[in-house]
Amino acid sequence: MSPDISAGDSSAAADTDRGTRHAGIDRDDVVETARRLVETEGPDALTMRKLANELGVTPTTLYWHVGKREDIVAAVIERQSRLMAVREIRGDTAAERIVNAAMHTWESALAHPRVTGLAHTTGASAMLQLPQEIALVRELDAAGLSGDDARDALRSILATIAGFLVLALRRPAPDAPARTSHEMWAGIEVAGVDETTRRAMAEPADLETLCRTSVAALVQHWLTLAR
Amino acid sequence: MSPDISAGDSSAAADTDRGTRHAGIDRDDVVETARRLVETEGPDALTMRKLANELGVTPTTLYWHVGKREDIVAAVIERQSRLMAVREIRGDTAAERIVNAAMHTWESALAHPRVTGLAHTTGASAMLQLPQEIALVRELDAAGLSGDDARDALRSILATIAGFLVLALRRPAPDAPARTSHEMWAGIEVAGVDETTRRAMAEPADLETLCRTSVAALVQHWLTLAR
DNA sequence: ACCTGAACACCGTTCAAGT
DNA sequence: ACCTGAACACCGTTCAAGT
Numbered sequence: 001m002s003p004d005i006s007a008g009d010s011s012a013a014a015d016t017d018r019g020t021r022h023a024g025i026d027r028d029d030v031v032e033t034a035r036r037l038v039e040t041e042g043p044d045a046l047t048m049r050k051l052a053n054e055l056g057v058t059p060t061t062l063y064w065h066v067g068k069r070e071d072i073v074a075a076v077i078e079r080q081s082r083l084m085a086v087r088e089i090r091g092d093t094a095a096e097r098i099v100n101a102a103m104h105t106w107e108s109a110l111a112h113p114r115v116t117g118l119a120h121t122t123g124a125s126a127m128l129q130l131p132q133e134i135a136l137v138r139e140l141d142a143a144g145l146s147g148d149d150a151r152d153a154l155r156s157i158l159a160t161i162a163g164f165l166v167l168a169l170r171r172p173a174p175d176a177p178a179r180t181s182h183e184m185w186a187g188i189e190v191a192g193v194d195e196t197t198r199r200a201m202a203e204p205a206d207l208e209t210l211c212r213t214s215v216a217a218l219v220q221h222w223l224t225l226a227r
Numbered sequence: 228m229s230p231d232i233s234a235g236d237s238s239a240a241a242d243t244d245r246g247t248r249h250a251g252i253d254r255d256d257v258v259e260t261a262r263r264l265v266e267t268e269g270p271d272a273l274t275m276r277k278l279a280n281e282l283g284v285t286p287t288t289l290y291w292h293v294g295k296r297e298d299i300v301a302a303v304i305e306r307q308s309r310l311m312a313v314r315e316i317r318g319d320t321a322a323e324r325i326v327n328a329a330m331h332t333w334e335s336a337l338a339h340p341r342v343t344g345l346a347h348t349t350g351a352s353a354m355l356q357l358p359q360e361i362a363l364v365r366e367l368d369a370a371g372l373s374g375d376d377a378r379d380a381l382r383s384i385l386a387t388i389a390g391f392l393v394l395a396l397r398r399p400a401p402d403a404p405a406r407t408s409h410e411m412w413a414g415i416e417v418a419g420v421d422e423t424t425r426r427a428m429a430e431p432a433d434l435e436t437l438c439r440t441s442v443a444a445l446v447q448h449w450l451t452l453a454r
Numbered sequence: 455a456c457c458t459g460a461a462c463a464c465c466g467t468t469c470a471a472g473t
Numbered sequence: 474a475c476c477t478g479a480a481c482a483c484c485g486t487t488c489a490a491g492t
Contacts, residue, residue, distance in 0.1 A: 022456060048485060058458055121348065123397045126408040133408065138419050151427040156441045163390025170350045181353040181360065192365050200378040201364065214383045214445060221444035249475060275466060285477055
């Protein structure tokens with residue numbers, strides 16, 4: 001759509017022979033353009049031809065500068081992880097600070113849903129949120145959790161957040177029927193379950209609140225192992 | 228690979244004019260063959276041409292009997308969910324029975340990793356595990372959790388299990404580098420983190436044990452709202 | 455060193471046509 | 474009613490060739 005060929009805000013690499021046989025594109029331009037493409041149009045829009053078109057080059061050029069699509073995806077995620085700043089951690093008690101640090105991964109994921117989705121389908125979410133993960137480990141350590149206990153607590157907390165993120169980032173295809181859990185409960189009859197319970201099941205949950213509550217419960221559990 | 232054209236154990240639909248212009252295929256054959264294809268070769272192997280080939284027909288025929296690929300996927304998952312029997316729930320206390328019921332979703336997912344993976348990428352995991360979900364709600368109800376509290380407890384528990392399943396089902400491409408969290412921790416230096424902690428982070432976790440522990444902690448939390 | 459053109463082996467989907 | 478053949482608009486990737 002946008003005829004904007006130049007690759008944005010990278011400081012160096014000015015207009016060296018633009019328009020000649022050399023496009024003047026470097027690896028950084030490819031990765032950043034790919035990242036923007038994902039962020040604005042979603043993971044499916046990241047095709048070699050579309051990306052090449054955006055840069056004003058041929059798909060083959062991408063292979064020379066970066067590599068195959070998988071490599072471009074990895075580079076995009078690594079770049080995005082550096083763009084996501086680690087926010088200041090607040091809280092008076094150790095538990096509060098841990099929950100706060102944990103919810104930072106939730107927030108930064110929701111702030112970039114499409115890149116997060118890409119990372120998720122590629123199995124590279126760990127790479128994307130490594131900085132937040134480190135910050136979280138520091139808080140666990142400060143609370144007296146170290147070694148294997150710290151690792152188990154970390155994995156437990158992050159797995160739970162990841163599970164909620166899957167639910168939160170699911171953008172339903174506008175036509176498709178009954179995919180979410182509460183939609184399915186709306187259309188069934190179940191024996192042995194209270195009717196008010198069944199109706200509650202048919203309502204969507206407040207995922208953010210529920211995620212925080214769940215994480216808090218886990219933190220409370222893991223802190224019993226501290227010191 | 229296998230030259231087995233006939234579509235297995237569906238009772239009706241015998242050999243009506245096999246080999247003529249009518250292939251004698253019906254909707255059930257398509258869905259079951261698709262399901263087996265996913266189970267043996269994974270979600271990526273489910274292409275219209277490959278599935279048609281397996282059935283000895285043309286891709287277009289699939290559109291007549293079932294519909295587009297998305298429809299076939301939905302039918303496969305719905306069929307698989309009926310194939311997965313709900314196992315008996317054990318446990319002396321209410322908490323034990325809830326954890327046991329919850330872990331049934333973990334086990335049945337791991338028993339069919341490829342179909343689960345397909346359901347996961349399609350956002351249809353809820354459809355796949357609806358029977359186990361209902362069984363779990365019955366246990367929550369029996370423990371004195373009903374209405375909104377039961378719903379929140381259910382979503383919390385299932386999200387956590389889903390998060391762990393994502394980790395457990397991730398089959399790493401044989402070449403790809405450092406994708407998992409512990410692999411990344413092996414290759415970095417971090418200030419402010421204990422060295423023994425860092426080494427612990429570089430070790431993989433026992434996901435099943437950790438999942439059960441986490442679910443148990445959540446159950447303990449939610450049961451405080453019971454009655 | 456950097457980039458193009460053409461080609462290969464795939465996809466999902468549609469549509470007219472056959473029996 | 475059931476199925477085929479041909480075609481369209483896409484994919485990722487490779488490879489020889491150009492400047």
